[in-house]
Amino acid sequence: MYCGDQPCVPYGFIGNPPTKVAVESLGEVRERFLRFFERHGHTRIKRYPVVARWRDDVYLVGASIYDFQPWVTSGAVPPPANPLAISQPSIRLTDVDKVGRSGRHLTGFEMMAHHAFNYPDKFIYWIDETTEYAYEFFTKELGIPPHEITFKESMWEGGGNAGECFEVLVRGLEVATLVFMHYEVKDGKYVELPLKIVDTGYGLERIYWLLKGTPTIYDAVFGPFLAKAREKTGVPEPPKDVMGKASIYFGQMDPEVIALEKAYDLIAEKIGVDPKWFRDVVRPQEALYVLADHSRTVSWMIADGVIPSNSGAGYLARLLIRRTLRNMAIAGIDVPLVELFDMHLKELRADYPEVWDARSLILELVELEEKKYREVLKSAPSAVKKAVEEARRRGKPSLDADDLVALYDSAGLPPEIVAEAAKSLGVEVKVPDDFYSRLAARHVKREKQPERALVEMAKVIDLPRTRELFYEDPYMRSFKAKVLRVLDGRYVVLDQTAFYPEGGGQPADVGVLKYAGGEAKVVDVQRVGHVIVHVVEGQPPPEGAEVVGEVDWERRYGLMKMHTGTHVLIQSIRRVLGPHIWQAGAQKDIPSSRIDVTHYKLPTPEEVAEIERLANGVVQADLPVYAKVMPRNEAEAKYGFILYQGGVVPAREIRVVQIGPDESPYDVQACGGTHLRRTGEIGLIKIQKVERIADGVVRFIFTTGMHALAYVQELERQAAEAAAIAGGSRESLVESVKKLAQRAEEAEKRAKRYAELYAAALAESLKGEPAGRYKLAVVELDDEELAKRLAQTATSRDKDLILVVVGGGRVSIYTGGVDVAPIVKALREVGFRGGGSKTFAQGQYRGDVETLKEAIKKALT
RNA sequence: CGGCCGGUAGUCUAGCGGAAGGAUGCCCGCUUGGCGUGCGGGUGAUCCCGGGUUCAAAUCCCGGCCGGUCCA
Numbered sequence: 001m002y003c004g005d006q007p008c009v010p011y012g013f014i015g016n017p018p019t020k021v022a023v024e025s026l027g028e029v030r031e032r033f034l035r036f037f038e039r040h041g042h043t044r045i046k047r048y049p050v051v052a053r054w055r056d057d058v059y060l061v062g063a064s065i066y067d068f069q070p071w072v073t074s075g076a077v078p079p080p081a082n083p084l085a086i087s088q089p090s091i092r093l094t095d096v097d098k099v100g101r102s103g104r105h106l107t108g109f110e111m112m113a114h115h116a117f118n119y120p121d122k123f124i125y126w127i128d129e130t131t132e133y134a135y136e137f138f139t140k141e142l143g144i145p146p147h148e149i150t151f152k153e154s155m156w157e158g159g160g161n162a163g164e165c166f167e168v169l170v171r172g173l174e175v176a177t178l179v180f181m182h183y184e185v186k187d188g189k190y191v192e193l194p195l196k197i198v199d200t201g202y203g204l205e206r207i208y209w210l211l212k213g214t215p216t217i218y219d220a221v222f223g224p225f226l227a228k229a230r231e232k233t234g235v236p237e238p239p240k241d242v243m244g245k246a247s248i249y250f251g252q253m254d255p256e257v258i259a260l261e262k263a264y265d266l267i268a269e270k271i272g273v274d275p276k277w278f279r280d281v282v283r284p285q286e287a288l289y290v291l292a293d294h295s296r297t298v299s300w301m302i303a304d305g306v307i308p309s310n311s312g313a314g315y316l317a318r319l320l321i322r323r324t325l326r327n328m329a330i331a332g333i334d335v336p337l338v339e340l341f342d343m344h345l346k347e348l349r350a351d352y353p354e355v356w357d358a359r360s361l362i363l364e365l366v367e368l369e370e371k372k373y374r375e376v377l378k379s380a381p382s383a384v385k386k387a388v389e390e391a392r393r394r395g396k397p398s399l400d401a402d403d404l405v406a407l408y409d410s411a412g413l414p415p416e417i418v419a420e421a422a423k424s425l426g427v428e429v430k431v432p433d434d435f436y437s438r439l440a441a442r443h444v445k446r447e448k449q450p451e452r453a454l455v456e457m458a459k460v461i462d463l464p465r466t467r468e469l470f471y472e473d474p475y476m477r478s479f480k481a482k483v484l485r486v487l488d489g490r491y492v493v494l495d496q497t498a499f500y501p502e503g504g505g506q507p508a509d510v511g512v513l514k515y516a517g518g519e520a521k522v523v524d525v526q527r528v529g530h531v532i533v534h535v536v537e538g539q540p541p542p543e544g545a546e547v548v549g550e551v552d553w554e555r556r557y558g559l560m561k562m563h564t565g566t567h568v569l570i571q572s573i574r575r576v577l578g579p580h581i582w583q584a585g586a587q588k589d590i591p592s593s594r595i596d597v598t599h600y601k602l603p604t605p606e607e608v609a610e611i612e613r614l615a616n617g618v619v620q621a622d623l624p625v626y627a628k629v630m631p632r633n634e635a636e637a638k639y640g641f642i643l644y645q646g647g648v649v650p651a652r653e654i655r656v657v658q659i660g661p662d663e664s665p666y667d668v669q670a671c672g673g674t675h676l677r678r679t680g681e682i683g684l685i686k687i688q689k690v691e692r693i694a695d696g697v698v699r700f701i702f703t704t705g706m707h708a709l710a711y712v713q714e715l716e717r718q719a720a721e722a723a724a725i726a727g728g729s730r731e732s733l734v735e736s737v738k739k740l741a742q743r744a745e746e747a748e749k750r751a752k753r754y755a756e757l758y759a760a761a762l763a764e765s766l767k768g769e770p771a772g773r774y775k776l777a778v779v780e781l782d783d784e785e786l787a788k789r790l791a792q793t794a795t796s797r798d799k800d801l802i803l804v805v806v807g808g809g810r811v812s813i814y815t816g817g818v819d820v821a822p823i824v825k826a827l828r829e830v831g832f833r834g835g836g837s838k839t840f841a842q843g844q845y846r847g848d849v850e851t852l853k854e855a856i857k858k859a860l861t
Numbered sequence: 862c863g864g865c866c867g868g869u870a871g872u873c874u875a876g877c878g879g880a881a882g883g884a885u886g887c888c889c890g891c892u893u894g895g896c897g898u899g900c901g902g903g904u905g906a907u908c909c910c911g912g913g914u915u916c917a918a919a920u921c922c923c924g925g926c927c928g929g930u931c932c933a
Contacts, residue, residue: 059933310930311862319931376930382874383866410866412930439931695929788880795880810916814880834916836879843916 012171021143043081100289103247108297215244287331309696467496571667622680772860782807826859
C-alpha cells in the first residue's frame, strides 16, 4: 500500500528542496499564506491565546479549530468572520518524547488554517474549492511542482465530530490536512450535522522545513537561535549528513523511539558509524533541539498567562522546563537556562512581540523553575541511597523497574539520574525500555462523575424560559409570580423570579414563597436548562397559584458586595502584582469570600497592603457599575480574553460587567452575577489572609461591608483581651508580649536548673538496699521528667543500681546496665502490666511497694 | 481534582512501639601574632496538629494542616 508518509517513504527533500521559490523566514511563509487566502475572499483573524480559557475540557489550544469550539462549531455563536484565515500557535504534548529526536516533532507549532462554516441557509464553500485552494497555494504561491503533491483521502474523527479528509503530502512529509467536518458521532454512528465546517491545518514549520531542506525541522525553524546556542554551550555543529540520515531513520522507527538505546545502535549501524561516537554526537544535538522547541512553547504559555505549577496547565509548562533541563544535563550542557531563554526571546521578538513584552516575567519564572529543579535533583543521592538500602533489605541486589517508577512518581527523579546516583554507590541500575508505559499504568484513569442534575431536564423542557428579574433589577427583593410546575413536592418553577440561582461562584439566594394558604422556605435555587428551579422546604404552593417571593435581602445584598468587591479586588491585585494575574477560581460567601489567582510567590505584607489601598480607593471613588449584554465576538474584540476571568461563559451573548465609566473603565469582566450600582456601596474591602494553595496559585480570603467591620472589630477585641492578659495596655501590646515571652523562657531555664540540682541531690541521698549482687532503690516521684534526670545521674554513677520510680499508679525501672527482662517477668506475676527492653521498663502497677520490692529481690537472687 | 512520598534543634538527617541520636550552625574556653584550622565544653526539639489503639506512640491506625512529586 502506498501511503506517502513516514514511515513508508523516506523524506526526499533533505538537502534538496522541491521548489525554487526562496523564502527568508518563517514569518514570510505565514504572511504568504494569509495574503493568499485574503486574496481569495478570506478575512484574516488575530491569533487566539494558547491557553483555552473559553473551554473547560482542555488546557491548551491544540489546533486552530479549538478557537471555535464549542460555541461556533455547535452553531450557537456565529464565527468572527466567514470564511476566515488564521495562523494559530498550537501546543501538543502527545509526542513530547519524540521531540528533538524524530527530526520533525514539535510541542509548539503554528497551525495555519482557512475555515468556512456552511449553514443550511448560507453556503460558503466545500470540498472542491478547499482542495483547489490547497493545490494553488502549494504550486503557485510556493512553487512546488504539481507532480510532487499527493492528496491522500482518509477519515477524520475527533472531539465527537467526524468527516472525510485529505492529507497533503510532499516528498514524504505531511504538510497539510483538509478536514470536512459534517458528522456527529453518536453511539458509534455518524449523524449528519446541519453545520458543515471546512477545517484545514497547514503546518507552518513543516512547510518552512520543506522549503529549506535542512536535516531537521529544528535547523530550519530555530536556525539562528541554534547557531547562537551552539556558541554559548560549546556544542559543535554536527556533520550534516549524519543528522539528516539520523532523523530520516528516527522518523521511520517512531513506535520504538522510546527504546532509545536500541534505536541509537540500530541507526548507527544503518548509517555505518560507530555507535558510541554516534551517541556522543547526537545526544547534545537532541538537547539543543529540545531546548529550542520547548523554550518557545514555554514562552508562549507564560506570555498567555500560564504560571508553572504542580497542577493544571501550569504543570505542563513545568514539565517542558524540566524536560529541557534533564536533556541538557544528560548531554553535559551546563549553562543557566535563563541565559538560553533570553537568547531565544531575542530571536522570537519579531514574530511574537507579545511574547517579548512578557520577557522579564518569563525569565524570572524560568530562573525560579531551574532553581526548584536543582533542589529536586539535589535530593537524588540520599533518596537513591535510601531506596537501594530498602531494596537490599528485601533481598534485591539493585533497584528494579518498580523502584524506578516509584522514585520518579514520588520524588520526581528521572531514571537516568537515579542510575547515575546509584552508580556512585556502586550499584548498577538498568533502565527498562518500557519505563514510561509502566509509569502510565500507575496512573489509571478514573471515570469522571457526571454532575447530577437537580431535576431531570425532560421534566421541564416544555416550560417557557424563566424571566430573570434579578438581572432586570438586581435590587428587587420581592416579586409576584405564577407557579408553573411543582416536582416531587419540593421543586418549584415560576414564570419569573428574583431569586438568583447558583452560578459564577455566587451562591443561590434563599428566602420565602408566600401564597394564599401558606408559605414555603426557599433553601436553594438552581438552573436546569432554560428554567430556574426553587428548592423549597415546607408545604409548596399549588401549580397555577400566585405567589409572592421574598429574597433574604441582608444575605443577598451582602453577596452583591462580595461579588462587586471581587471584581474590584482582582483588578487591584493585577495592577499591583502584574499582568500575569488571572483568576484561577473564586467563591463568594458570607461572611468571607475567596479568590484564587495565578502568581508564583506569596505576596508580601506590603503588597497586600498596597492591594487593599488600591481596592478601597476604588470603593471610595464610588465608581458606577454597568452590566451590558453583548454579542460574544464583539465583546472579545473589544476587551480581549481578559474578559474570561470567571471561567467559561456558555452563551452566544455574554453579559459584561464594567466598573467605572466608559472612557476609563477600572475593570471589565464577563459575569453572570448580581452587582451593585456603585462601588461605594461595598463600604470596605479587607483582605483577611493570603495563602499558597498550590505552586503558582495564591488564594486571597477577604470580606466586605459590615462583615469587614465585624472582622476588624473582632481583631480589636482580641488585641484588647491579649493586652489585658499580658498586663499592659493595647498600645503596648507588642512590648508586653515580648516581655512575657522572655520571662517564660527565663522561668523555664530556671526550672530546669532546679530540676537538675534536685535530681543530683536525690541521687546523692539514694539509699540502695542489697538485692542479690545488685543494689535496689525505690523512690516515689510523680514527675517523669525529673525521674529521667534522676535515673541518668544515679545509674551512670552506679552501674549496679536498679532504680524504681513509683508514682501515679505507674512504675518505671531504670538500670545502669542490668538486663531488665527477668525483673519484668517477675513483676508481671504480682500485677505489673507493662514491659520494656534492655535497661528500661515501664508499666502500670497498683499494688503496694513492699510486694514490688520483694518480687524484684527474688528475681535477682 | 486525585494518586504517591514526606513533616524530628536555625538548617540537614538517623531512629519507625520501650530513657529522642548524629552532622552543621551558634556560644565559651584552649590552639594561632591575627584569620582559617584543630581540640575540649556548652547551647539548642510541644518529634506538624487533633483523635484512636496500647501498660507504653516520634514510631501503628483514622482525620486535618503544610510541603514535595507525578498524572489529568
